[in-house]
Each structure stands twice: as C-alpha cells, then as structure tokens.
Amino acid sequence: MEKMSRVTTALGGSALTGRTMHCHLDAPANAISVCRDAAQVVVAGRSIFKIYAIEDEQFVEKLNLRVGRKPSLNLSCADVVWHQMDENLLATAATNGVVVTWNLGRPSRNKQDQLFTEHKRTVNKVCFHPTEAHVLLSGSQDGFMKCFDLRRKDSVSTFSGQSESVRDVQFSIRDYFTFASTFENGNVQLWDIRRPDRCERMFTAHNGPVFCCDWHPEDRGWLATGGRDKMVKVWDMTTHRAKEVHCVQTIASVARVKWRPECRHHLATCSMMVDHNIYVWDVRRPFVPAAMFEEHRDVTTGIAWRHPHDPSFLLSGSKDSTLCQHLFRDASQPVERANPEGLCYGLFGDLAFAAKESLVSAESGRKPCAGDRRHPIFFKRKLDPAEPFVGLASSALSVFEMEPGSGSMSWFVDTAERYALAGRPLAELCDHNAKVARELGRNQVAQTWTMLRIIYSSPGLASAASLNHSVGKGSSCGLPLMNSFNLKDMAPGLGSETRLDRSKGDTRSDTVLLDSSTTLITNEDNEETEGSDVPADYLLGDVEGEEDELYLLDPEHAHPEEPEYVLPQEAFPLRHEIVDTPPGPEHLQDKADSPHVSGSEADAASLAPVDSSFSLISVSHALYDTRLPPDFFSALVCDMLRFYAEQGDVQMAVSVLIVLGERVRKDIDEQTQEHWYTSYIDLLQRFCLWNVSNQVVKLSTSRAISCLNQASTTLHVNCSHCKRPMSSRGWAVARARGAGGPDGGAELRGGTSGRPQLLRIRAALRLLQTRHPAGPHRQLEVPGSVLPRKAPGLIWGQHGSPEHCQYLLLPESGPALPGVCGSPAASPGPYLPGQRHPVFLWG
C-alpha cells in the first residue's frame, strides 16, 4: 500500500489528494460519514465516535466526541450522518433508540446538542434533508420513521411502516418532499413528508430484508436497493409503477449501497456477512464487479464516497477496527481475471470457440470465402433483450469443423474400422491395409504398409508367381508413368518450385523424382537410366557408391525446403549408421516406396498400384533371400513406428505392431508398446469404436493390456418400451442352463417392479435368471460379450405386455445411445469393462 502514489483530483478549484491508506481505530466501526469539505470523516460505533482529518498521507484523529466518565448508551451508535450543508451538524442513531444531534461549534468539550428519545428500539438510520438545514429523518427497528425539526424538541411527524422494522431511510434528491424507506419484509415505501398517514407508494423490492437504499445523485429518480437476497436492484421511480431497470447479483447479502459520483452506472456495495470486500459494480454488468477493494479483514460496515463529485476516493469503516481510504485505481478488477473466451478441441478435430458477440458479429457481414467448406457458425446464442446484458456483452459460440480429410479425425475412424490386423497372412494384411490407407488418401501410410510387406513377407507363393509378370510390366510401361505421377503428386505441395524442377527434369526426367523425396530417388534414378532389367546386384553396388553423390546431385532440395516429405528424413534417421554396414537394403526399401508415391494417384489409371509394387518386390525378394538376416529391418521398422507415434498416429504404430507381431515386438521395449496400446485403445473408445478396441485388446501381447478384458462389467437394464429401469430385485444370479444365445450365453428371465435397478454381472460364465411376475416368462440373453473373450451379443426380453419385449442394455456409466440401436445382425461387438457401451434393441 505504501508504494501507491498520490492522486490529485481537481474539483473546481479545490483538489483532493491522497493515497490508499488506512488507520487503526480503537473499536469496530458501525458507520461513517464524510463532512462536506471532504477533509474530515466521522466514525461511529458501539464504543467509538471520533472525527478524523483526511490528510495526504494519513488519517489524523481530530476530535473524540465520546466524552464523559461513564459512556451512556446514547453514545452507542448504529448510524451517523454529517449534514451536507452545515459542517458543524451531525446526527447519530443510538442502539437504545435515541436520536442525538451534535453541534461541533459548541465551545464545550461535550458537543451533544439535542436528544430525541421517541423510538422504542434501535434506530437503524438517520438522514438529513439534502437542502433543508433543520430537517432530520430517522428509521427504527420499532417500525416507525420520524421526522424532526431541529428547532423543536419533539418530532414533527411519525410515519408508520405497518411493518416490523425500518432498515433505511433516504430523502429523495429529486423531490423535495419525498423519502424512501426500506423494510425487513422486503418492501420499499415512498412517503411524502407532508402526509404521515399513509405512504405514497409501496412495492416489494426483494425477497427478504431490504437493508439499504440510495437515490441516484444525478436526479434521475433512480433508487438502488440492496437486500439479503444478495441482489442490488435499481428502480426507476419516475414511472407510475416502480420499474426495475437493473439487477446486480452479488455473492453476499448487501448491507450498504452507494452510487459512485460522476459515474452514472456505478455503485459501491458491501456486505454485512461473510464477505469483507467492497465492490463497485457497473449495473449494466450484473455479475462481475468492476472493482473490488480487499483491504478489510472483517465485515465492512460503512462506506462513503469522499466527495460528491469525485469518483476515485472511497472511505470505509469496518468491524476490524480500521478506517480505510481506497483509491479506485488501486482496486483489483475482477473483470481482468475473467476470461472472455472459451476454446475447446473436439474429438473429431473440430474446434469450439466462444467469444463476445460484438466482436464476432463485426465479421458477419463478410462472406465466407468460396473455397471455405467449413461451417463457420454452428450456433449462435442470442440473448433475450429482457436480460440485463443488453448491449454490453453477449456471446457467440462458433464451432469450426475441419474439412473432411484434413484436420478432422474421420481418417482415424475409417482406418480403424477397415484395417485388418489378424487372421490372414502377413502379406495380405499389409496389402489390405495399404489399400485402405491409399483409399483414404494417406499415401505415406500406404507406402509404409507396402514396404512392410516387402520386408517381411516370405518370398515365393503369390508374389513369386506374379514376379515375372510384374517385372515385365514394370520395365515396359511402369517407370515412365511413375515419373509423371510424381510430378502430379508434388505439384500442389511444392508449387512453383516444382515447376522449376520440372524444367530441369525435361532434360533428365529423373531429377523430378529427386525432388519428391531425396532418398527415394536413388533407385529410381538408377532404374531410369539403367532400365529395370539391370541385375539387382549391380543396382546395389551402384547405390553403394553413389550414396554421397546422390545428395550432391541436387543440393537445393535439402530437407528443410520440403517438409511435406517427412518420411525420408524422419522415418529413417538411422540411414547413415546402416550405410556403414550393408547399405543396399536401405535403398531397396526406399525404392519399394517410390512406386507408391506414384501409384497412390489412383486415378492415374493404367498402372495399378499393386502392380507397381510387385515389380519392385521382385527385386527385393531376391535380396531378402540371399543376403539379409530376417531381423535386419527391425531397427528400421521400430524407428518408423516411433516416428509415427510421435506424429500422433499411434494407430499406425499399434497396427503395425499387431500385424508384425513377434517380428518386431522384441525390439521395442514393453513400456513403449504398452503406452501405444493404451493410447490407441483410449482413442478408439473415445470414438466409440468398441469392436476395434476390443480386437486390439485381444490381439495385444502385453499382459497389462489384455487384462483389460478381464475386469467385470456392470449392466443396467431398462425396458426400452417404458424406459423404466428393471428392478434390481427382479434379477437373480443362477447357474447356467444353456440359453440359446449366439455364444451360449446367459439366460435371464425378466422380472420388474419398475423401480431403479442395477444388474451386476460379475465374473465370467455366470448366468443370470430372474422371474417375471407380470407377464409370460421370456428369455433374456446376456451376451457373452460382457464376459471376456466371448462373442458379441445383446439382451432382449419382455416385461408386462408384448410391447415391453425389448430391453436396453446399459452399462453403469452411460445413458442409452438410441442412435446405435440395431438389428441382431449388426452385432454390437464386445464390451469393455468400465466403459459406456452402445445399446441394442431387439424386439
């Protein structure tokens, strides 16, 4: 606080200076009031009644009004008010019901002036008339308000609120004769000072006591009220019926409310319970305070703006026995902390973004670009104009969907569903997966699969049979075509650079291939020049020698320039190490790749992708057989898997791991494998790909993973007709009786009392049986799927009338998924423990 610099405010000649500061009082304060000179403040409480001068650096005690040897109860103040016209005149409200006026001009030590002992209970509030020097108003717990003329000994008039207790009275600034009073029963009354018989107007302002009110200083007939219901409401009193114009929701009951000078929409509040802070609200922003003062350690009891035309100085007194001056610029601003935007990445690669509508709508005039296939705004929340937000803040929520096939995750789902992971020879699996990847436009993945096939599938049989044919085809027409494909492939990605290269390629077409992937070219280069009838051995030797030259050949196509072709760079970081040993196979592999760069352009018809791969396989097989130990490629493949995993494509890593099985497993540490498996399974489950996920679990070799299937599943069974859950009491566990399920699964007989149910199927092969009192007994099949390693199935059954002959199968953790209801033919797949499962209906 000490570091706060001083602030000077010019106020028509006079100036307010000061800083954020506080001083310790001897006792808790109940109320404070400021002298009209803005240089003195009076603090009143049960055992304190002092005047402090507000100096630049500190508060200085000026006068102690609590005099006399034995303090009377008259000095126990609930409220204090300093006359805004007469610097010597103060009034206090005592807890014993006495209203006291004080004249500071009295020469004696005791400044007490007049004593009005008319109220029977505590006086909660006193208020001077804003323009009349002698008129004082009081409001008491006894339910009465009294108006005093200070020139007379007794009250001039008494107003009965017809209610328990008056919490606040305030003279209107706008109407000379009007004052407002607030009551514990939630009412606000408006009185004409000349008509004590009945109030002019009464309305219920709050739910529960109204603790305070304050007229707007700028004479607009606005009255702010604060209540125990934690709300501040602003009423327009100029209309026939009081109209609520603003409502601020605070987080604690509102004990005091004071409009901020010179700021039309600001008001300060403090609470009498729990919350010690003082808040300044902009009534148009009803939820977040504009400023917050957090100095007090106990409840703030009195707040006052230091000068009626200065918005930056606020004084406060508190039960913590301190008097504070707050500078507005030192306030903490909760709005600063508030986050105006929301952002969330969706599962399918879409992006939700919420922001202030004013900012978003500024854009709405602009037309979407022609090529923009995203659906820009998916819904917009328009606020009801009746809401207090109007014009200030409303939000729009946009959801950006990724273009299919780009950032979106649809490839993941498709790939997961279509990959074949087991049950066929390796070569077929690889081919199949390569095809899937290619169809989804994922060329690199497709190449990888083909490559794997080449590396691992044993020679002979199918590939051997096609060998001759392929080679012939490849040499005659395949290679030239490849070149053209490559050009095409690269054109969109490389742009002008490619075209440049192409012109180079005119003289020697194979340079183009160099562009596409620096390493891939090697063999392509050779083949082009030497032709494919060059013996494999020669090819190898050639490559060995050319290793360095190849890089020199086209140095400007170093990797950084072509980030698109990450494969050569990242997937084979070990290249040079391998080159130290026998370098050939490395290139063979690359070579195997290259046709697929080209072949992947499926529409470029005549050369079928499979053919192109075969043509090269023939070469690689020869090598494989003659030279290499079977695990030669392991390190390479492992690196490749890691590369995929790092790229976020854990799907590829796991799929390859499964397909290759023992061939690579030992080369990757268990922990990594496990991590990949769990990541992939988790992803699959997020996309509700239960079948795939279960297959992966089943095929995994890691014990930790496969035990995922061993845990138990909890089922909830609801009747799909009446949607009522089956009664847990209706179900019983019994021994198997060989029901006719697809897997010889369990037998259930429905029984309901329609009450909430819980069906738990714990261990494997436990069969369930239950009685159905309300109708004919029907079989319920419990799928083996809930049990480990069983075929998928579903549950159906009946309770009551025939329409009730369907059941929903609901696991513990999710609601029904009506979207996935299907016929028995479309079997739902195995269930995983602890997961939400699709619901199947079978009538």
Added chain:
Amino acid sequence: MHDAQMDYYGTRLATCSSDRSVKIFDVRNGGQILIADLRGHEGPVWQVAWAHPMYGNILASCSYDRKVIIWKEENGTWEKTHEHTGHDSSVNSVCWAPHDYGLILACGSSDGAISLLTYTGEGQWEVKKINNAHTIGCNAVSWAPAVVPGSLIDQPSGQKPNYIKKFASGGCDNLIKLWKEEEDGQWKEEQKLEAHSDWVRDVAWAPSIGLPTSTIASCSQDGRVFIWTCDDTSGNTWSPKLLHKFNDVVWHVSWSITANILAVSGGDNKVTLWKESVDGQWVCISDVNKGQGSVSASVTEGQQNEQ
C-alpha cells in the same frame, strides 16, 4: 460466455457464462439441442470440465461465487451432487484427473490455493488443499496424462498400478508450477517454470499419445505462448520454446486429441492452429478468424505436412 467443453465422446457440449448458468447441448449430427440448464452458481461461471465417462456423466463447474459444483446426470436429469466451498475467492479453473487415478478434481482459485477433490465413494469427497500455490491467484490447472513409472508388466495383476500423479498450474505470479503427489498423499511442488512476464492465463498438458515425452503449452497475459518439453524420465528438466508472441493477451491453449496440433485463442478473438514442423519449429497452419477466412487451404497444407 467463458468456457465451452466437449465431452469425451464429442457428443455433448457444456458451456458456462456470466449469467450464472451452465448449459449442456447435444451436438450430435451437427445439431444443437439444449439438454440441461444448470442453475446453482451465484456468480459468473468461469469454467466447466467433463469427467471421464466411466464414472457416469459428471460435469464440474467453478465460479466467481467461490464454489465448485459437481453435477451428475441420474436417470436423464442433471442434478447437483456436490458443492465445494473451500475457497476464499473466485475459483478460476477446474480439471479432472486422468480416469486412471479415480475421480479427482483439481480447482485453482484466485485466493492462490489449489484444492483437490477426491471421490471416496458414497457421495463423499475428500479435500486436499495446497495453500499459496500461486500468490495473487491461480488461473489454470491441467493434469498430466497418466503415465506409469516402470512397466506395467512388473505389477502383480489385479493390483492398481502405482501412478505418479502430476498436474500443472499457472498463476498470477507469472509462473507455471508442476505438482506431484508424494507417497504420503501430500502434494508437493516439483518444478517452477519461469518464462512468462505476466499472468499465466492457461496451461495445457498435452495428451500423451505414442511418445513418453511430456509437453505443456502455456499462454499468458504477455501475449506469449510457450511449449515446454521434458525429455528425461525423471521429469526435472523442462525447456521452453517460444511458439509465438502475440500482440494481445492469449487466453487459451488447447491440444488436439493426438497432441500434434495446438489451438491458441487470443485477445484479438482469433484462433490459430499450430503444428510442430519436422525441424522442431512451430508453424501456424491456420488462422480461424471468427469463423471466416481461408483456413481450409492452409489446413490442407498442414495435412500434407503430416504425410
């Protein structure tokens, strides 16, 4: 509106806003149906978080009213199941721990404390509080993905693996702190990451897919976004890499599911997508500017990068 979060399956969207409401929309098939309007907060609601569906449909929300409310769907209706009132100031962030740890919620508050609520069954929640986690206030919390120290293989089957629970928090002291649960169940500050020069607005621990390294994205009032990576397994050395310096406050960072794309939203109401290129540089692959612009082209390019 302050936050919007999709659930685990991407079928529902929860939003929260200043008007004290928390709303849940069904967003399947491109539609949006209001499923629930949850009322219970008494101040602006800053953030919402979905729990893993294995615990049911559970949503946590935190608010200016110093409360954290946990909502649960039972038989199709959403109800308040727990209210946490242990903070002395606005609660700015909530985040559920990875499901492997059980149902644990971390809450960061302006009072500088972070509290951790652990469900102990029977509707009971155990509260642990880290006082003075960040002076002036904590703005964001984010859990580390569940990574098991050592191989699962060594674990006797059936026994719960011994996870090391960690989370990151960002606060008004310009720091990112990493917290780790000690063996005695107490939370201890493990790391202090210093790079930002103003309040840290958001931290996001990247989902760990495929690789064992840890990555955290953080953004700050100072307009900078950092990517923190930790390669060694002990988790002690973190190195920051400046992703970009924006001209305005950066409010949020969010990772894609596969952790290869980072979405960043800033004070200029722009969302940008970033991807790490082969040479380790982060490049902007798109610029989602309030629903308009030529994003598709650049995203397509990004896709090519991937391939």
